[in-house]
Amino acid sequence: MKITAPRLLALLGAVVLTWYTFTLAPDLADRDRRAAAARADAVLPPTTVLPDDQHPAAQQPTTSFPATGKAFIGVFTSAGTHDFTEAAEFARQTGHHPQVYEFSADWKSDHFDAGAINRVAKRGMLPMIAWEPWDHTAEAKEPRLRGEQPTYRLSHIIDGSFDAYVRSWAQGIKSLHYPVAIRFAHEMNGYWYPWCEQSNDNRAGEYVQAWRHVHQIFDAVGARNAVWVWSPNISYANSTPLAGLYPGDAYVDWVGLSGYYGTVGKENYQSFDRLFNPSRTELRRFTRKPLVITEVGATDAAGRKAEWINDMFRTLPRRRDIIGVIWYQAVKEIDWRVGTSTASSAAFTTGASASRYQQRWEPGVPLRRR
Template sequence: MSTCDRAAAVSRRAFPAVLLALSAVLAGCSGAGAPEGAAGGAAARVSPPEQSASPPGPTAPAVSQVAQRLIPARGRYFGISTLETPWSPQETDMVAQRAGVRPNLLEYFAKWNEGYRRDAVDAAYQQGAVPLLTWEPWGSVAAGTEQPQYALAEISNGRHDAYIRRFAQDVKAHGRPVIVRFAHEMNGTWFPWAERRNGNSAGEYVEAWRHVHDIFTEAGVRNVAWQWSPNILRTVEKVRLQPLYPGDEYVDIIGLSGYSKHEVRAADVFEPALEEMQAFTRRPVLIAETGARPGDDKALWIADFFTWLRGRPDVIGFVWFERSVEQGGKHDWRFAETPETQNAFREGLAGLELADAPGGEPIPPG
């Protein structure tokens, strides 16, 4: 998401379990140098079972207990991010009506001067959806990429430990499962946790990630599934992803932010990054932000996105950035922008089997 997207989001505050035999889970934005994103509704229609993905190699560590609950054994996540997600059931209802089915995942954002909000997680589950929290280690959108107090070394050296521990304890006390997408799009240059910004150095991103994760582990938090989510490679092709990966023992789900700029094939947007990631991890993929820029080819790209998705059993779902410019988008990313784009989305989604979202029952602390 761009700075203007994030400003809009934060100003508003913002499956069944996999088979035990699959203890090691499988895997497999933007355009101009910065990320571009920033109850009525019919029941989900079910298509014939899709191709099953083959399991990873024997060396991949098992995902966490909560990830086993949240990674669908069958079906996909249809997620959304709106200006008021997840606090506005009315917005969810409106999207459901336009899409023809209800979303089963809701994404929201929090920066590091905000505490854990039970009401956000509760609101998602009350709407029949899994909560996806994008947790951003910065304090001010307006300050941009130069925020020395949030440099990666400052995270690793303990400056923010009191905040992280308090957040972890609150997550643990609540107990409800949540996907945490921490410090996303780290391969770009538009956030202060990028290694090429804010005085950061190579290797410090992984150190910061592991430090935060270790604090949660020490606190006995068992209800967080960790998502590592870079940006697609467009405009940052020279930045390699493996040096930024914390390791399978620290990650349950991988993801991408990727928006159609001018393409008509979804593969052109996502495949270069996915191919690179599959060289070092086989974790399942959740597209954490996507959408399409207005234009004559938008409906074509949306239709192709669902065709591509059905051919990628390692991709367990996606989050559509359903926002216009007035709602905080750099462009009008909404699938409901025009009747043609809405119809393409409804038809594509109708052919996709959706997962049954878990009920959000608390997981006992460790």
């Protein structure tokens, strides 16, 4: 083959492209990841001493978290324990160090990882795990089919098919020696998850049976540091009534609610109370357990996000049974992150600066359960 200038240039280009693809690009990406991790560590440094570190700071304090009259503010990010960038951005934009960090773990992909949970706790944040019995990678795009995963029917949890997996998590949680919140099978009053009684050929009453079965495995292992968070979506037309889904006070430590201003079908402005209080009233008919807003966010599509945040912080002191709020610091269809505008960041900064949100979480502090 005759060597020509165009062929030499093409060969050189191929060599350069190969070098970039397999050498330079991964190195640049790794550098970006390291830089992002360094920025996150600068804002949320891993400094907290854990109980198994055998340090005087790990001695048991006498108060509870949150203390009477106090409430916490946490974050829920999509990156979970792999990347604390969004949590750090939240802290930087609001001036508030989140006391709770929520992240998802599904039963198909995620096995117990003490190191991952410790990374949360060492940054001074209570780990809250949205523990999801499904395969999130097989999620159907059609909303009505999203909850159809026969492998994860409630009957299979009840009959013991997942007992070995559940037990491995129970033993792992027990080994941590500090509280870990388990938000098991949330938003069960809808239809979009395989554990909802409206989906996946599940039957009425099976959700409570499944919850109690999983809880009993933790009890048998002795994982008393698990804090059980029963967390429906805010009620809506055709949602499953909450009372029939409640496992009972003996099986629940905190109750939760998910709700957003600006989701499809709820684009019109709704105050914090209008969004949450009907469901809060409904669940207060059968339990007095402390309430956590386990997912919340607000759209800025109409320019009213800052107004909504201000309203939330005005309302919370009047709802003393709400002991915590967890902001969804992520983009999912809508950009729910707190810093979508300087006005929304400023509103959150002002609200979160109140003294009632200033208690730190520490691993040795017992969680308030009533």
